[in-house]
Amino acid sequence: MRMLTVEILTEGGGRARADDIEEIVDIGRRIGEVYDKAKNIHITSKGGTDITADISGMPPGYHSNRRGQIPFTRNPETGRLGGGTWPFGEVHVEPKPGTANGVVVWDVTAHYPAGRWEEPVALTIKDGRVTAIDGGTEAKEVRRYLETYGDESSWLVGGEMAIGTNRFCQPNTFMMRSEKKRYGQMHFGIGHGSDRGIVKSVLRHEGIVDRVTVVADDTVVCDNGEIVV
Numbered sequence: 001m002r003m004l005t006v007e008i009l010t011e012g013g014g015r016a017r018a019d020d021i022e023e024i025v026d027i028g029r030r031i032g033e034v035y036d037k038a039k040n041i042h043i044t045s046k047g048g049t050d051i052t053a054d055i056s057g058m059p060p061g062y063h064s065n066r067r068g069q070i071p072f073t074r075n076p077e078t079g080r081l082g083g084g085t086w087p088f089g090e091v092h093v094e095p096k097p098g099t100a101n102g103v104v105v106w107d108v109t110a111h112y113p114a115g116r117w118e119e120p121v122a123l124t125i126k127d128g129r130v131t132a133i134d135g136g137t138e139a140k141e142v143r144r145y146l147e148t149y150g151d152e153s154s155w156l157v158g159g160e161m162a163i164g165t166n167r168f169c170q171p172n173t174f175m176m177r178s179e180k181k182r183y184g185q186m187h188f189g190i191g192h193g194s195d196r197g198i199v200k201s202v203l204r205h206e207g208i209v210d211r212v213t214v215v216a217d218d219t220v221v222c223d224n225g226e227i228v229v
């Protein structure tokens with residue numbers, strides 16, 4: 001569920017004003033500069049996430065250029081409006097297909113099942129492919145969703161690993177539209193790749209990993225939910 005609500009706009013991430021957007025863009029540029037140089041990423045969380053992947057191979061300056069610009073403006077060269085979602089604030093990276101290994105624990109909510117979760121869902125990932133989905137009712141529902149509506153590539157990584165950068169998005173809303181942008185958490189997606197054009201699927205299924213620690217090569221980017229670059 002990615003519904004935009006009045007509360008998100010008036011009490012949550014939608015409160016960000018021009019100065020706040022500039023700060024979010026600055027955080028994005030700083031993280032982007034680290035990702036532009038890094039080969040390996042290591043993501044952990046107190047909820048049990050522990051995964052590594054290769055994030056290299058993107059064009060030079062890809063992340064810092066993309067994140068270091070104010071969104072919703074027109075590209076002077078192409079005349080096209082630039083991207084951006086509201087509430088605003090994330091920095092994502094798509095790993096090289098086949099390189100993600102470890103465990104991701106979605107511990108807040110996900111696109112499906114929507115709303116507040118009782119039990120976390122653990123994805124075991126081997127060589128860029130989800131090989132097991134463990135947990136309770138929610139895990140069963142995630143499996144059913146992928147089997148019913150997905151395709152072969154919906155189980156691949158693919159997707160994106162994205163740190164939220166909007167301090168106005170409150171915790172415990174259990175709404176993806178807001179949780180995805182909440183400062184210091186991660187939306188981790190499987191299925192359709194965000195940037196590389198290699199993993200193609202009818203689905204990208206994303207869930208929330210709370211208070212992540214992200215290390216790119218030897219640089220700590222985010223420490224237990226605090227962005228430190």
Ligand SMILES: [Fe+2]
Pocket residue numbers: 090092160162187
């Ligand atoms: Fe994203």
